[in-house]
Amino acid sequence: xxxxxxxxxxxxxxxxxxxxxxxxxxxxxxxxxxxxxxxxxxxxxxxxxxxxxxxxxxxxxxxxxxxxxxxxxxxxxxxxxxxxxxxxxxxxxxxxxxxxxxxxxxxxxxxxxxxxxxxxxxxxxxxxxxxxxxxxxxxxxxxxxxxxxxxxxxxxxxxxxxxxxxxxxxxxxxxxxxxxxxxxxxxxxxxxxxxxxxxxxxxxxxxxxxxxxxxxxxxxxxxxxxxxxxxxxxxxxxxxxxxxxxxxxxxxxxxxxxxxxxxxxxxxxxxxxxxxxxxxxxxxxxxxxxxxxxxxxxxxxxxxxxxxxxxxxxxxxxxxxxxxxxxxxxxxxxxxxxxxxxxxxxxxxxxxxxxxxxxxxxxxxxxxxxxxxxxxxxxxxxxxxxxxxxxxxxxxxxxxxxxxxxxxxxxxxxxxxxxxxxxxxxxxxxxxxxxxxx
Numbered sequence: 001x002x003x004x005x006x007x008x009x010x011x012x013x014x015x016x017x018x019x020x021x022x023x024x025x026x027x028x029x030x031x032x033x034x035x036x037x038x039x040x041x042x043x044x045x046x047x048x049x050x051x052x053x054x055x056x057x058x059x060x061x062x063x064x065x066x067x068x069x070x071x072x073x074x075x076x077x078x079x080x081x082x083x084x085x086x087x088x089x090x091x092x093x094x095x096x097x098x099x100x101x102x103x104x105x106x107x108x109x110x111x112x113x114x115x116x117x118x119x120x121x122x123x124x125x126x127x128x129x130x131x132x133x134x135x136x137x138x139x140x141x142x143x144x145x146x147x148x149x150x151x152x153x154x155x156x157x158x159x160x161x162x163x164x165x166x167x168x169x170x171x172x173x174x175x176x177x178x179x180x181x182x183x184x185x186x187x188x189x190x191x192x193x194x195x196x197x198x199x200x201x202x203x204x205x206x207x208x209x210x211x212x213x214x215x216x217x218x219x220x221x222x223x224x225x226x227x228x229x230x231x232x233x234x235x236x237x238x239x240x241x242x243x244x245x246x247x248x249x250x251x252x253x254x255x256x257x258x259x260x261x262x263x264x265x266x267x268x269x270x271x272x273x274x275x276x277x278x279x280x281x282x283x284x285x286x287x288x289x290x291x292x293x294x295x296x297x298x299x300x301x302x303x304x305x306x307x308x309x310x311x312x313x314x315x316x317x318x319x320x321x322x323x324x325x326x327x328x329x330x331x332x333x334x335x336x337x338x339x340x341x342x343x344x345x346x347x348x349x350x351x352x353x354x355x356x357x358x359x360x361x362x363x364x365x366x367x368x369x370x371x372x373x374x375x376x377x378x379x380x381x382x383x384x385x386x387x388x389x390x391x392x393x394x395x396x397x398x399x400x401x402x403x404x405x406x407x408x409x410x411x412x413x414x415x416x417x418x419x420x421x422x423x424x425x426x427x428x429x430x431x432x433x434x435x436x437x438x
Contacts, residue, residue, distance in 0.1 A: 020092060033079040034058065034096060037117070040072045048095065051078060052117065056124075059095035066101060073114060077102040115218045116243045119225050129230040129249040131201050132265065138200060139171060139269040146173045147262075148194045148202040148229075152181040157207045157255045161234075164259030168266045175199070181206060182214050188223045195227045203232040204248070205255045212236050215244045224248060234258035 036051040036058075049067065050057045060078060062070075070076065079100040085093045138145035151158055158176065179190040194202050204224075206215065214220075215235060224231050225247050233248035234255050245251040252258045 031079055031081060033077055035077045038070050038074050038076045061095050061097045066098060074103050112218055116221055119221045120243060120246055123225045123247050131230045131232055131250040134200055134230060135265055136269055144173045145200040148175050148177055148199045150177045150204050152206055153178050157205050160256040161205060161259045164256045166263040168262040171266045172262055184217045184219050188219050191223045195229045199229055201230045201232055203234055203258055206235045207255055208236040212240060212242060216242050221247050
């Protein structure tokens with residue numbers, strides 16, 4: 001928790017929920033009694049039904065026996081202890097652990113009443129439109145908001161409204177419509193027509209007296225609950241309790257109060273604008289003074305920075321001059337070194353040229369020697385070819401000689417064989433003659 005100012009304490013959402021939750025913890029065991037209309041919602045062994053009025057509802061933790069003793073839509077008084085459950089979204093869900101039940105009146109709510117409660121619950125779930133904010137924002141933007149005023153046929157309620165409108169008519173564009181409030185279909189059709197006409201708001205205006213219950217007809221309530229245009233209910237008197245006042249987005253107690261409501265809005269916006277102008281002027285003056293002081297300080301800092309930059313610039317210029325002298329010295333030295341290098345390069349080039357000429361001469365001699373060697377090689381190749389040819393002829397002659405020799409040897413062998421046979425024959429003949437075989 002933090003302090004916004006001396007009189008208001010500020011809480012974060014979790015701090016506020018925790019404080020309220022702790023308070024409930026201290027008081028949840030106190031027995032309390034609640035009156036309202038009983039509604040059934042079956043759910044398992046224990047039944048979380050609820051009790052409701054025309055504004056809100058509270059869950060009831062009942063046993064099945066307690067549930068059987070109650071009839072839906074009865075006006076009951078239940079007693080018990082509060083229980084609560086803190087959800088992860090920072091919501092505290094309350095329910096009543098019922099210990100005693102008293103039926104005050106059975107079935108006090110008819111089907112139409114049930115439908116009205118359903119529409120009221122549906123409207124509360126969807127949320128009411130912020131009529132004040134819509135009209136105020138339009139006035140602040142300099143735009144004239146448009147408001148439809150729906151009166152009952154033949155009524156003089158518009159005079160009550162006009163009597164308190166004052167200067168609001170110059171700032172808000174009002175358009176009058178009339179319809180019979182007793183004719184429910186016609187009234188619903190007129191509301192639908194107005195809803196599609198692009199008004200910023202529509203006010204249903206009706207004075208007190210009999211016939212107000214016609215505005216609590218279920219079709220009228222349904223038409224009002226489902227309108228896109230914000231609805232203002234200025235009906236009857238403050239003591240007249242009607243569902244349409246709760247279904248409408250805003251309730252104004254009487255028609256004359258409606259005129260005062262618009263006048264107060266216009267006046268409030270005008271004062272806010274005037275206060276805003278005054279506050280804006282003071283704020284601009286304050287900002288201008290602060291800006292002047294800031295600019296003066298910035299100028300002083302800037303002068304100091306300029307002085308520091310001037311001193312730094314002088315020092316930089318001195319360093320630059322010294323560096324320039326050193327650069328000139330290095331340039332001259334480099335130029336001298338360059339001349340010596342050029343001389344050496346020229347000498348190297350002359351030597352390289354002489355070496356190339358020597359190589360070229362040697363290459364010429366080498367090429368001539370190669371040509372001579374090629375000529376000699378060709379001559380030798382020719383002689384070698386001639387020798388090879390001669391050898392080839394010699395081989396052929398030798399083959400013929402060998403062949404002739406082989407033939408001579410074959411003939412000689414044949415001759416020796418014949419001679420041997422002849423000798424044998426002669427010896428045989430000689431032996432025969434010696435031994436007288438013949």
